[in-house]
Amino acid sequence: MTYIGRFAPSPSGPLHFGSLIAAFGSYFQAKSQQGQWLVRIEDLDPPREMPGASSLILNTLESYGLHWDGSVIYQSQRHQRYQEQIDSWLASGLAYYCQCTRKQIKQGGGFYLGTCRHKSQLTPEGCSVRLHVKQAIEQFTDQKHGVITIPHQLAQEDFIIKRRDGLFAYNLAVVLDDIDQGVTEVVRGADLIEPTGRQINLYRYLNQPEVSYIHLPLALDEHGNKLSKQNHAPAVDTHCAKETLIKVMLFLGFTLPDDFQSASIEQMIEWGCQHWSLQQLPNSLASSTL
Known part of the structure; x- marks a missing residue:
């Protein structure tokens, strides 16, 4: 390949x-x-x-x-590409609208706990869109550094794929772009280790082969x-x-x-x-x- x-x-x-x-x-x-x-x-x-x-x-x-x-x-x-994928997940129930603010999440302990997961009455106005994480990715293999562990609470969060202000989230866009461009390996700074588990989750939801990762020193x-x-x-x-x-x-x-x-x-x-x-x-x- x-x-x-x-x-x-x-x-x-x-x-x-x-x-x-x-x-x-x-x-x-x-x-x-x-x-x-x-x-x-x-x-x-x-x-x-x-x-x-x-x-x-x-x-x-x-x-x-x-x-x-x-x-x-x-x-x-590429906004249309991102929105089409979000619409598909909303229709299937894999994604949902969330009205929680950063302040509310911080007051609740700093991690999102799925508060809006079953609030089917919510509409796009004033809401973000979150992906329902059914299986948390708590480890991945870096081609240089070996197995890297992601904190449990962070890994299991239902994460945002479209923001409250209507802008598309980085994690969604970068994975769809890498898939569409045929990227086989991502080499980037170590400051981007944290979202790697979420991005692997997206590959699995999309039934696409995952890329390999190398994180460089900062x-x-x-x-x-x-x-x-x-x-x-x-x-x-x-x-x-x-x-x-x-x-x-x-x-x-x-x-x-x-x-x-x-x-x-x-x-x-x-x-x-x-x-x-x-x-x-x-x-x-x-x-x-x-």
Whole structure:
């Protein structure tokens, strides 16, 4: 089977060092398997998006020598696909409307307890849509780190697939997109371990083969905080791409040749594809520092 990987940034800001790690980690894994590497823009949440960020992200990838296979997919153009699946589950009883607010759930202990599961009188107005989790996924296998356990209460929650504000939930969209694009393995940051069980549940509800997962170490700032757009991580500089790429490759565990600095971006990436191995990644899921 052909390997298909992907990089799926959200356009809430420009690429930072942490997102570049995810981009190169997924690219090296795909190309070391002679596979395809897709790019998808996850523009599901307009209030959080930065105007022009999608183009800026794609231009940055190209300036770092990362060229994707096929066309870029935008989640904002796939709403009908998501809604059709939700309607199907609502009709079958696998999904239901929920009127509970975050405040109410927090007051009830912080975990959703299925309060609205049998309230058939609820309508879409002012409600989210939740998936009825009949069999919790409390463990999954990461291709680098082995068996990872998900907390019981989190795993058994009926989770949201459409928000109260009408926006589609990340878990639903990402799984449908990966299925439709034929993705075989997901390589991403360790901050996305938590939703993995929910996503596996979606594959099973859809009767689709599950992808495999690899979670990469996180980059921290000098204060020990995860590099993220929410934490105002600085954008990567496209004018010193070689220097930044070397930092990314060292972060990913490569032992670089002494003369690596003299190579071109293209030569660096080709060397990385040839020498990439999951064994070189840190063995711990603990975040790594810059």
